[in-house]
Structures are given as structure tokens and as C-alpha cells.
Amino acid sequence: MDISKLPLNALRAFEASARLCSFTRAGLELRVSQTAVSHQVKALEDLLGVSLFERLPRGVALTDEGHALLPVLTDAFRRMSAALSRFEAGNFREVLTVGVVGTFATGWLLSRLPAFSLVHPHIDLRLKTNNNRADMLADGLDCFIRFGDGAWHGTNAEKLMDAPLAPLCCPETAGRLKTPEDLLRGSLLRSYRLDEWARWFQTVALPAPRARGWMFDSSLTMVEAAAQGAGVALVPVAMFPHDLRSGRLVRPFEASVLTGSYWLTWLKSREENSAMQKFRLWLRQTVSQEDGDLTPFGQ
Incomplete structure (x- = not known):
């Protein structure tokens, strides 16, 4: 017809x-x-x-x-x-819908987004936070910043930065932790990736204890529980600089374990448009220009 x-x-x-x-x-x-x-x-x-x-x-x-x-x-x-909706006052606005895991959004991205908007004022950026799992097609995402190993079916993945995990807890809990062995008797807060604590204990040459403690689908919620004294959280420590500087959280041991990285991903079936390209380039440049514990693109 x-x-x-x-x-x-x-x-x-x-x-x-x-x-x-x-x-x-x-x-x-x-x-x-x-x-x-x-x-x-x-x-x-x-x-x-x-x-x-x-x-x-x-x-x-x-x-x-x-x-x-x-x-x-x-x-x-x-x-x-x-x-x-992209046409506004005679100007064409590009719309970019980005999914972001909440930890990366609050721990790194949000404080830097004003710089992106300053360089690209005609890109209407729309953020959707989630717990690392999303259907990019169903959720209408142009791209998705997530944590993992970079291997997602049908998806292009460009590495942003490594994210080593380390224990964090409140000062009161930290006061009871003298050696890593003390963690064997404490409450270990866990994510749905069940091997993380076991891998951390391997780095300090200790057998992993039987899984116990609360389980969370968000590092943000898990860290909040740790800050309130519920136990010790194993999280990407570089995403919580403000809590560490303020003393609200303490890193009781320096040992860390690398279980994954943050990646910018987009569907292979989706043609990369101008806004996606500009956002990807800005991310690459911003990460590579910064010093600190975060590993830049390609390393």
C-alpha cells in the first residue's frame, strides 16, 4: 500500500x-x-x-x-x-539520551557535564541512571556507560577507565579493623556479582569467607549502608572521593582488585550520529587529560 x-x-x-x-x-x-x-x-x-x-x-x-x-x-x-522537538527558536538541537550506571554518574560524570554543555550547547543531553542493566533499544538509549568486561552481545564498547574495588566503611567500623583477617568476622556488603569479595581476599592471601551480609544492586546504596555502619562495602573507590575527603567513609586497607572497567557502549545495529560522536570524543579527551587513580582510554 x-x-x-x-x-x-x-x-x-x-x-x-x-x-x-x-x-x-x-x-x-x-x-x-x-x-x-x-x-x-x-x-x-x-x-x-x-x-x-x-x-x-x-x-x-x-x-x-x-x-x-x-x-x-x-x-x-x-x-x-x-x-x-529539536527545533527551538530557529535552531536545530541534537538530542542525546545516555544511560549511566548511578555510581559513575554521581562519582565522575555529573561534575564534568557543564564543561560538555559549554562546548556543545546545542546538544540536549538526557540522562537515565540504572543499576548497570538496561535494554538500550527498549529504553531509547543512544549509548550506555556501564561497568563490566566490555563484552556485551551486539554492542560496541569503548573503554573509559579501570575501576579497582577496595573496602570502604564508616570510621567506627574501621576502628575495629586492624588487619584484613578482621574482615572474616565482619559483615561484608555484597553486589550481585558474587565473586568480588572472593577475588579481593585472594589479593591479601586469605581464604574467602562464606558469603553473608546484605546484597545490593547499586554501589551507591551499598556505600550508604556502609556509611551508616551496616558493614564494609567493596566498591570502585575512585567513585567516592567526596565521602573519603570528608571522612564520612574510610578505606581501612589499601589492597584493591580489578574486576571490571567503565565502558561507553552503543548498539552495533545503531548508526553513530553526530551527537554520539561528539559525546564519545569529549569523554575520551576528558578522561585522558585527567590525572589520578583512573586509567584513561586504551590503557
Whole structure:
């Protein structure tokens, strides 16, 4: 079918009605009458030669054909809306949606983003934080900064920096820790990556204790628990400089273990656009210019 012959208003009427499960609510959203919505949907059904809705005594229900058409139109209208929103006061704004693990966002990225916006004022940056797991396609992410080994199926990965893990705890807890052996009798706060503590104990030539203590899906939450005296957290220490400088957290032992790095990732099926390229270049330059414990790109 020649899509140029499809009436846009009828497609909008169907999409809104299907999403809201009501001709009436669709009319309110589109600012037309319920009758107008119903007529537009009927005209689309006649044009396509299928029924998109079952008309019920109280409302409507999608047919199989309607279910097949709805996600296509919803995605198309979302994309059109996103594209049109980039035009502001006669200027074209690039939209970049970046997923970031919360630890990296608060521990490194946020304090540096004003510099990025200063260099690229026409890029509308949108951040979505998560716990290292995301569906880039379903979540609408252009790229995703995550922690791991760089091996994710169907994904390009460019290394940002290594992130050695070390124990952190509150000063009161640290006062009870004289040697690493003291950790064998304490509460060890854990992430869902269950081998991290075992690998750290290997670095200090001690057998790993039986797993115990609370488990977290976020280093930020785990560190907060440690700061409140719940135990010792094993986390990327370079992401918590402010807590260490203020004395809220203490690093009781210098030993660390490298279990992963931070990576900038994007789907292989996604063509890298101008905003993605600019963000990736800025990250590379910023990391490589900084000194300290963080390892720059490519090392």
C-alpha cells in the first residue's frame, strides 16, 4: 500500500484510541469529539480492509490486526515528536539520551557535564541512571556507560577507565579493623556479582569467607549502608572521593582488585550520529587529560 495515501489524522486517531482504550479519551487528547475519532478510525479500517477494534457495549478492544499496528505507529509518532522537538527558536538541537550506571554518574560524570554543555550547547543531553542493566533499544538509549568486561552481545564498547574495588566503611567500623583477617568476622556488603569479595581476599592471601551480609544492586546504596555502619562495602573507590575527603567513609586497607572497567557502549545495529560522536570524543579527551587513580582510554 502507498503510505502517502494514508490519512495522518486517522492514524493519530487510531493510535490514541488504541493506547487509551477509548474513543472518548482519545478525543480529549486530540481535542476533537468522540464522534470525529470514531469516524476517522472507521475510515482507516475501510481503507485497510480490516477491523482494528471490536466495538463492545462498554468501550473498545483491539483486534489482532490492531495489536500489530499499534506499536509501529506509537514508535513512529514518538520519533516524529522527538525530531520536531529539536527545533527551538530557529535552531536545530541534537538530542542525546545516555544511560549511566548511578555510581559513575554521581562519582565522575555529573561534575564534568557543564564543561560538555559549554562546548556543545546545542546538544540536549538526557540522562537515565540504572543499576548497570538496561535494554538500550527498549529504553531509547543512544549509548550506555556501564561497568563490566566490555563484552556485551551486539554492542560496541569503548573503554573509559579501570575501576579497582577496595573496602570502604564508616570510621567506627574501621576502628575495629586492624588487619584484613578482621574482615572474616565482619559483615561484608555484597553486589550481585558474587565473586568480588572472593577475588579481593585472594589479593591479601586469605581464604574467602562464606558469603553473608546484605546484597545490593547499586554501589551507591551499598556505600550508604556502609556509611551508616551496616558493614564494609567493596566498591570502585575512585567513585567516592567526596565521602573519603570528608571522612564520612574510610578505606581501612589499601589492597584493591580489578574486576571490571567503565565502558561507553552503543548498539552495533545503531548508526553513530553526530551527537554520539561528539559525546564519545569529549569523554575520551576528558578522561585522558585527567590525572589520578583512573586509567584513561586504551590503557
